[in-house]
Amino acid sequence: MNAALLSLAARSAWNRRGVLALVVASIALSTLLLVGIERIRHEVRESFSQSVSGTDLIVGARTGPVQLMLYAVFRIGSATNNISWDAAQMLAQHRxxxxxxxISLGDSHRGHAVVGTRAAYFERFRYGERQALALAEGRAFVDGIEGVFDVVIGSEVAHRLGYRLGQRVVLSHGDGAIAANDHADKPFKVAGILAPTGTPVDRSLHVSLEAIEALHLDWQAGVPIASMAVPADQLAQQDLTPRSVTAVLVGLKSRAAVFSVQRQVANHRAEPLMAVLPGVALDELWEVIGVGERGLLAVGVLVSVVSLAGLVAVILAGLAQRRRELAILRTVGCGPRTLLALLALEGALVTLAGVVLGLLAGALLLALGADLIQQHTGLRPGLGWPGADEWRWVGAVLAGGWTASLLPGWRAYRLSLTDGLSPRL
Incomplete structure (x- = not known):
């Protein structure tokens, strides 16, 4: 009986495939939206959490933990103040x-942040599951005057701007909004291109700390002073020791000392400093952006509700035309409960078809558009089975479709035999 009922429900839905196809498409789109939002949410969170790993503390001028993480790791915003080179040396010598x-920030190149750091950055910096940076082409710069005009660029910078090894690059002071602030007298050469990481490293250009100092020898208060100009060929006679840096990434010998070092940094009397734990600051940052995440999920849920409401409307509208059909089923032995089950099963099949179509559409979009998504967002969603949270949304849509189809089924349950055989015109 169950197989016969399933076959009857499938044939009934197929006979009305023209109308139900629109409902299936609507449910497919809502499923695609819900599952897509969930996957994007997961990828964004993974991207945030994996932007830096293996770093125990991030030290900067006293400000908010979220703000320090934003400019030190994600290159968003700017520091309220720098920390002195003496403070950075004090940290390096701590037992x-x-x-x-x-790291030293503040300059840019065509909208991409310039990061001044040490050559050890390419060996010590970790992302994801403690993965090291890798060069896709070329080499890293070296500390000192030898590598002062070498720049190592992220994969996204190379892709968007079409840069290759050996190409000349002119950096800009600040955000580059004023052309006169370009460091055109000291061009750099692309020495290396990093492999993709899915982190802000891909969107950054990396130079030595000495290079940052060399660029600003003839600058005061953010303005170039012509009388202080130092030609590039005379940099060897200059002291390129950094005066200050934006922040310092710190790795400890033992994780057990993290709170002790954090407290000592906070109590540093020479200048106001703060040290944040990357994991804790990332959680706070996610709470800030979580409002947008919940808003996107709410939109997806509303779309799904509208789709399921359309399913109910279509089945209810079809009841008026199917009253004679249902009455005939009653005369051949189908009870009210069987009719209820028939319509509920029909709604469940339509919902299942929409969900399957939505999942297939999502997999196709990921397969064809993964590179485009990474190019424009920095994210590369994995092509694989939906995760646990995505399956929950799929289950919720299926349950919602079955529940929504109970209302038309209940209406059919209450139709009398004579009402179906003698419908009012």
Whole structure:
């Protein structure tokens, strides 16, 4: 009986395939939207959490933890103040510190951040599951005057701007909004191109700390001073020791010392400093952007509700035309409960078809558009089975479709035999 009922429901839906196809398409789109939002949410969170790993503390001028993470890791915004080179050296010499990576920010190139750092950055910096940076082409710069005009660019910078090894690059002071602030007198050469990481590293250009100092020897208060100009060929006679840096990434010998070092940094009397734990700051940052995430999910849920409402409307509208059909089924032995099950099963089949179509459409979009998504967003969603949270949304849509189809089924359940055989015109 169950197989016969399933066959009857499938044939009934097929006979009305023209109308139900629109409902299936609507449910497919809502499924695609829900599952897509969930996957994007997961990828964004993974991208945030994997932007830096293996770093125990990030030290900068005293500000908010979220703000420090934004400019030190994600290159968003700017620092309220720098920290002195003496403070950075103090951290490097601390007995509990294994390594430090000072970074200097503030310059840019065509909308991409320029990061001044040490050559050890390419060995010490970790992302994802403690993955090291890798060069797709070329080499890293070296500290000192030898590599002062070498730049190592991220994969996205190379892709968007079409840069290749050996190409000349002119950096800009600040955000580059004023052409007069370009460091045109000291061009750089692309020495290396990093492999993709899915982190802000892909959207950054990396130079040495000495290069940052060399660019600003003839600058004061953010303005170039013509009388202080230092030609590139005279940099060897200049002291290129950094005066200050934006932040310092710190790796400890033992994770057990993290709170002790954090407290000592906060109590540093020479200048106001703060040290944040990347994991804790990332959680706070995610809470800030979580409003947008919940808003996107709400939109997806509303679309799904509208789609399921359309399913109910179509089945209810069809009841008026099917009253004689249902009455005939009653005369051949189908009870009210069987009719209820028939319409509920029909609605479930339509919902299932829409969900399957939505999942297939999502897989096709990922297969064809993964490179485009990465190019424009920096994210590369994996092509694989939906995760646990995505399956929950799929289950919710299926349950919602079955539940929504109970209303037309209940209406059919209450139709009398004589009402179906003698319908009012």
């Amino acid at each position: 509990a510190v294994a390594w430090t990576l000072p």
